Amino acid sequence: MTAFHSDAPVLIYGATFAGLAMAYSLGKQSILVERSSLVGHEYVNSYRPGHGLANRPTSGIGQELYDELVRRNIVQADGAVHLPGISPVLFHFIRKHNLNIRMMTEITEVRSTEDGYEVMLYNTSGSQTVQVRNIIDTTSTCGSSHLWNPPILAKSINAILDGPPLAASIGDSGRSYEMVQGGFPSEIYFQLKVDNKDNWIVARDKLHQFWMNRPKMLRPWKLAAVADTFDIKVNQGVQVAAMGSSWLPSCAYDNFMEAFEAGISYAKQEVSPNDFIRNSK
Known part of the structure; x- marks a missing residue:
């Protein structure tokens, strides 16, 4: 097992729309971990088109992503969406902005420490341990907390x-x-x-x-x-999960762009604007 101190004080769990937005906003201040090879799965792979997509997002990066989806004829003017076309756009988003992300990586154990959390990760490279200050889980069932069952509406x-x-x-x-x-x-x-x-x-x-x-x-x-x-x-907003970590479920919002904006808003509260690697405004 390889142990090292992460240079990213925030661990984001789930390559959801909220998770990707956080990873963009926090830049190298975060590391995003996704157990599968899928992105935006809480909407794309669940075949959930959502409602209200005709409303434009408020953040600059949200507008950029929305405009790209419209330009590629994935989102229509009336808000109708072609979900299978979204994933390639999200993978391009990850590469374009060089997000600090690890796909097909499992969280096998989480331990509380004086400075935050010690997180055990496992992927094809083997086992690794990272030290982070905060964990924010954006998955639908809070998959990073194996001993906690979140309330489902x-x-x-x-x-x-x-x-x-x-x-x-x-x-x-x-x-x-x-x-x-x-x-x-x-x-x-x-x-x-x-x-x-x-x-x-x-x-x-x-x-x-x-x-x-x-x-x-x-x-x-x-x-x-x-x-x-x-x-x-599930209910919207940040909830306290196991051992004091945070759960902001991306699936809680009416559509995937609202979830993306929720991730942007959380990142603004997580660190001060002077600490941002990128400006998400």
Whole structure:
């Protein structure tokens, strides 16, 4: 095991929209750790288009990212979004701004110290230990705290449908499901609410059972693809997680640009403006 003192006093967990925004704003003051090879997964890989994307972000870097998504025809003027096109833009964002990020890296243990936290990491390079002042987890389930189960307000399993465009978002009277128009006419996002305690196997079975027995009004659409991660709703804002670390869930916001702006706002509070490597205004 290799042990070293990190030059980045803040460890950000999760390459979410909020996490990427923090990593940009804090620059070399932070290290971002992501257990998978995915970015923006809380929206992109959960097939969650969100609402309110027609509203422009307020930060300079947020406007830059938003304009890039619009220029590439990923976000439409009315806020409709083509989610599969976002990931390449985010990877370009990481490379362009040289974010201090480690993908496919697990947090295996966290210990409190006098100066903050000792964090054990594991990836293809082996085990490493870093010393950081603060941990901010941006994942939907606070994956950095293995002994803490954060409160979940709602959970759904989503899918992409192929078929005629929607005139407006629709759902059943009990709101057990919702359909949202995507960026292209035949691109429809279907969101089925499941129990908060359902695991992935149970949730997928519920989705397929519902779709095989779907109401007549849903017959024009075909199931094209199922998301590979849950769409989770939790309370917005920073919460205290295990051992005093922080949890700012990126999934808590109405859309991914709001989550990005939340990450910018948190970073402004984390260090003083004079400490920023980059100016996020």
